[in-house]
Amino acid sequence: xxxxxxxxxMPLKEILDPQGKVVTNSIKNLGLQEIQNVxxxxxxxxxxxxxxxxxxxxxVDQACKQLLANPIMESYTFELQDAIKSS
Amino acid sequence: xxxxxxxxxMPLKEILDPQGKVVTNSIKNLGLQEIQNVxxxxxxxxxxxxxxxxxxxxxVDQACKQLLANPIMESYTFELQDAIKSS
Numbered sequence: 001x002x003x004x005x006x007x008x009x010m011p012l013k014e015i016l017d018p019q020g021k022v023v024t025n026s027i028k029n030l031g032l033q034e035i036q037n038v039x040x041x042x043x044x045x046x047x048x049x050x051x052x053x054x055x056x057x058x059x060v061d062q063a064c065k066q067l068l069a070n071p072i073m074e075s076y077t078f079e080l081q082d083a084i085k086s087s
Numbered sequence: 088x089x090x091x092x093x094x095x096x097m098p099l100k101e102i103l104d105p106q107g108k109v110v111t112n113s114i115k116n117l118g119l120q121e122i123q124n125v126x127x128x129x130x131x132x133x134x135x136x137x138x139x140x141x142x143x144x145x146x147v148d149q150a151c152k153q154l155l156a157n158p159i160m161e162s163y164t165f166e167l168q169d170a171i172k173s174s
Contacts, residue, residue, distance in 0.1 A: 008095070008130040023131070027150055034136045034146055043095045043130035044110070049121045059121055063114055 002083040003048050003056045009069045009076045010041035044068055047083060056080055089170040090135050090143045096156045096163045097128035131155055134170060143167055 011017045020039040027035045046063075050056035060078055069076040098104045107126040114122045133150075137143035147165055156163040 006095070008093070010130060010132065020131075023154070024133075026154055027133075030150070030153055032146055032150055034143075035150060036134045036136070038131060038133040041130040041132075043097060043128040044107075044125060045097065045128075046111075046114075046125040047123045049123070056121075059119055063117070063119055063122060066117055067110070067113055 001050060001052065001056075003050065003053065003080045004083045005044075005046050005048060005056070005060045005078050005080050007044040007046070007060065007064060007068060007076055007078040008041060009044065009064075009074050010039060011073060012075055015073055041074070042068075053080060088137060088139065088143075090137065090140065090167045091170045092131075092133050092135060092143070092147045092165050092167050094131040094133070094147065094151060094155060094163055094165040095128060096131065096151075096161050097126060098160060099162055102160055128161070129155075135167075140167060 017039045023040060024036065024038040027038065048056050048059055050059060057080060064076045064078065065071065104126045110127060111123065111125040114125065135143050135146055137146060144167060147167065151163045151165065152158065
C-alpha cells in the first residue's frame with residue numbers, strides 16, 4: 001500500500017524563532033496589525049510504500065527522528081493518507 | 088475573537104525541489120528505501136484577532152498572497168482554529 005505523509009516541523013515554543021519575528025514585523029508593515037506571534041517551520045510531504053498504516057507510521061516517525069527534525073529544537077506532527085492510485 | 092492559523096506552503100508540483108531531492112537521497116542512505124518523492128516547504132503558524140472567522144480567513148489569505156507565499160513557485164493552504172482562551 002502506498003501512503004502520503006504530511007509532516008509539520010515547528011520550533012519548540014520555548015525557543016526563539018528569529019525568522020518568525022521578522023515575518024511578524026513585516027506583516028505589521030503590510031497593515032495587518034491583527035496578526036501576531038508568527039512562527040516559521042517546515043512542511044514536508046513524502047510518499048511511502050508499506051504493508052499497512054502502522055508500519056508506514058513507524059517509518060515516517062523514524063525518518064522524522066533520524067533526519068527531518070531536530071528534537072532538541074523542534075517538534076513534529078504528521079498525518080498519513082492513503083495515496084490515490086494512479087496506476 | 089482570536090484564531091490561530093496553520094499555513095502550509097509547498098513548491099508547486101511542476102517545479103523542481105532540490106532540497107526535497109537531497110532529503111529523498113539522505114533518507115535512502117538511512118535505509119528507508121520505502122520513502123520517495125520528498126518535498127520540502129514551509130509551515131507557518133500565527134495568531135489573528137478578528138471579529139469573525141470569515142474576516143480572519145480574508146486576513147490570512149491576504150498575508151499569504153502579499154508576503155508569505157510566492158504564487159509563481161508555491162501553493163498554500165491554511166486551517167483556522169479558535170484560539171483557546173487563556174485570559
